[in-house]
Amino acid sequence: MTDTAARPIEARSGISARMVVTVITGAALMTLAAKVQIPFWPVPMTLHTMAVMAFAVVFGPRIAISIFLTYLAAGAAGLPVFSGSPERGIGLAYMVGPTGGYLLGYLVASWLVGKFASGKGSLGRLGAMLAGMLPIYGFGAAWLAVYVPLDRVFAAGVMPFLLGDLVKIVAIAAIGMVLPTTIARFKGKA
Template identity: 65%
Template sequence: MPLFALSRRSGDVITPLRTLATVVAGAGLLTLAAKVQLPFWPVPMTLHTLAVMALALGLPPRLAVAAFMAYLAAGACGLPVFSGSPERGIGWVYLMGPTGGYLLGYLVASGLVGRLAASDSSGIRRLLAMLAGLLPVYVLGAAWLVRFVPFDQVLALGVTPFLLGDLAKVLVLAAGWPLLSRGADWFRSLRS
């Protein structure tokens, strides 16, 4: 069973309040991940990849997407949830800036990874799903970044500096996932 999955097992009914709490908690995790950053230009390096992939593995795909949509909505409304905000802008100004394509890519990845990595999948399948999830992040991010930097510098500024870090985050999450799942199962058993 996924880390944060909400399911109908042994009389456990999914309630709208519980679903809302899960989505808000996911958006909160994404906000915290955005605030942990190394300053790069034009796109800062954050823990977004780690948080997006963890939510995509741990939540049903629709809830992982809903959590990211809630995060984007909070940012669009002007809350300083994005990395570098409010200093680098807030609301729609930030969303339309250099990181907008990456945020859209994370939204796509949040649903894609969950669909590719079934809850009972092997570690290899989870790893491959996360690697596949990086593809829309980089493709959409780089395509959007062309609006802000010369075409011949897009890879050097918007992809290359982040590849090793993102691969390391994905590998750490893939390796630690069984431990995280067991910890979540233990925590759920305390509520029973």
């Protein structure tokens, strides 16, 4: 038996059972976050953005992207994981619909926020999350322009969600300040 074959798969791949459980649990929580609707002005808000940002800040880019890719794979397979599904469609049909650009933006934000928040203090994490909103709204609005007249994209796809997203980002930053030991434990450092 070779040395490589004798080492556990975990040691060879860098993937641990804990990581697999974290990713699957994260994808389940992402689904729950997409389904929760909280009355807010001017539109009800989901916790989707909050989950994306929280996973990126807590786990870093590798696990945050893994969580979101798992979530997207479940959605592509036809599971009703997305906000408004199954009522507004499921599977790939939903993913290429009007909100498809936001899904791509969340994926990019998972990496961006995870990368730039790593090792930073509260203000650095807050800045990383604010920067993470750029690809979410950028890709979201660009894709939405396929479905909505260009002069209405900002009013339909950005403005109604800005205040809610800012509230969610501030909440994550505040939680990160209050519970640093708990966050370190989630990262496996405590």
